Amino acid sequence: MKEIIHINPDAKVFLERFRKIRQQSENICRPLEIEDYVVQPVADVSPPKWHLGHTTWFFETFILIPFVRDYEVFDAQYNFVFNSYYETVGARVLRTDRGNLSRPSVADVYQYRAYVNAKMEEFLESDSLTVEINAILELGLNHEQQHQELLYYDIKYILGHNPLFPSYSERVIFEKRPIKKNEFIPISEGLYEIGFSGTGFCFDNELGRHKQYLESFEIASNVVSNSEYLQFIEAGGYTNFKYWHSDGWAWVKEKNAKAPLYWHYIDANWMHYTLNGLQAIELDASLCHVNFYEAAAFASWKGMRLPKEYEWEAASHLFAWGERWEWTESAYLPYSRFAKQSGAIGEYNGKFMVNQMVLRGASEATSAGHSRPSYRNFFHPKLQWQFSGIRLVK
Structure with missing residues (x-):
């Protein structure tokens, strides 16, 4: 029998981490225009829309589908669209072709995120967590944080190769450290x-x-x-x-x-x-x-x-x-x-x-x-x- 971890104050903190991390990905994309979400100038850069879908697919594929009884997937085609490199999970869109995905739309992807977020919050508020699930959840959150950094990389590449050199956001200024003598x-x-x-x-x-x-x-x-x-x-x-x-x-x-x-x-x-x-x-x-x-x-x-x-x-x-x-x-x-x-x-x-x-x-x-x-x-x-x-x- 799997060890059950009942909801406690620590689990509530974990739920808040889930909400905060998921929201941060959307915050990063907030300054974008719709057209910015779908651009893929080179193979190493993924469209922002794809990052939002892929990080959602992770929770649906590795938490909701295997551990929630009678879970209904949002769209059966999304496993093909948003799988990155997991051979075990099945076929996927080639990385070089992610920029060809005019559909699903940006609105569809945000609906997908909202659907999975709601199902995940229901799951996290239940008494269903196990040591195995907890480890996958932790990996999923850290995985999304990795993609948050990749979003900054890819957004900068997309806008930095636009001939107009548009600003992503004048309000996003990374902190600069004071210069000290090098030793x-x-x-x-x-x-x-x-x-x-x-x-x-x-x-x-x-x-x-x-x-x-x-x-x-x-x-x-x-x-x-x-x-x-x-x-x-x-x-x-x-x-x-x-x-x-x-x-x-x-x-x-x-x-x-x-x-x-x-x-x-x-x-x-x-x-x-x-x-x-x-x-x-x-x-x-x-x-x-x-x-x-x-x-x-x-x-x-x-x-x-x-x-x-x-x-x-x-x-x-x-x-x-x-x-x-x-x-x-x-x-x-x-x-x-x-x-x-x-x-x-x-x-x-x-x-x-x-x-x-x-x-x-x-x-x-x-x-x-x-x-x-x-x-x-x-x-x-x-x-x-x-x-x-x-x-x-x-």
């Missing part, structure tokens, strides 16, 4: 504990806490600024192959890359697109929107390197982080005791442990409460649209 923090060699510890939530790729031997190193107290990276550009960083990995140099030539994503050289001035529109580069602000190739090339130009993910985690309590996801030179691979779960949930992280690089920390677009030192983010090395930056090691 290099010495870290002694030795054994360090790496991986998640504690009783809260983490993703499965953080589990398997283990000892890691590290040689001594020094890590920068600040991430790289726009002015520092501009020096790299002006020194011919994008025209000198010796700073780049082979794949990185191939990417430079293929894309004719000259600067980070959203940077534009206009009338002898460097400008960049922000969520508030096209603006002059703030030289003292933290660099954003560089890929792994650019990060590694910059580090090489400086005669330094990127941190290994173990180094970053071991030193993270000694510096401020959370403004940019920070590239590491570590490939995204499983910890030694990693084990994939069975079924569709097992597809969440393990299947992506190849051809990607780890980023650590968080960004200004990360949802509140959705970061920790052991968090292992990962992206393909060519991607720039995430809110990513550079911290150096020597």
Whole structure:
């Protein structure tokens, strides 16, 4: 028999978290025009409408359908439309075709969210929670927070590639941290504990806490600024192959890359697109929107390197982080005791442990409460649209 967790004050707090997180996704989309919801400029960017539907599909597919007796799905076609990559759950629209989904309409998707929200709230107010369901609910909430950050990425890409450079919202201004003198923090060699510890939530790729031997190193107290990276550009960083990995140099030539994503050289001035529109580069602000190739090339130009993910985690309590996801030179691979779960949930992280690089920390677009030192983010090395930056090691 499954262990039953009866509704108590903690469960009511959990219900409030559900409401708050679900509402935040809609709040992010509130400044959009209807036309903005359906655009997909490139394969890596999903239309905002799809994010709203997909995060709803998660709760319907993994909570309501299996655990609510006689539950009626909102629309039987939505499993095909809003499944992302779960082979176990069935066929799905190709990622590259999400922008072709003029139907269901934006209004339909919001009706879908309202329907599933109501059914979920009924379920959460019942005496039906089990340890198994609680774990899936927690995963679902963290999954939606991941998509909230992706919404910011994708909205910025959609509007930032509109020839008019429209502002997303003048009221959305991410907090800027005060500039402090950059110093290099010495870290002694030795054994360090790496991986998640504690009783809260983490993703499965953080589990398997283990000892890691590290040689001594020094890590920068600040991430790289726009002015520092501009020096790299002006020194011919994008025209000198010796700073780049082979794949990185191939990417430079293929894309004719000259600067980070959203940077534009206009009338002898460097400008960049922000969520508030096209603006002059703030030289003292933290660099954003560089890929792994650019990060590694910059580090090489400086005669330094990127941190290994173990180094970053071991030193993270000694510096401020959370403004940019920070590239590491570590490939995204499983910890030694990693084990994939069975079924569709097992597809969440393990299947992506190849051809990607780890980023650590968080960004200004990360949802509140959705970061920790052991968090292992990962992206393909060519991607720039995430809110990513550079911290150096020597």
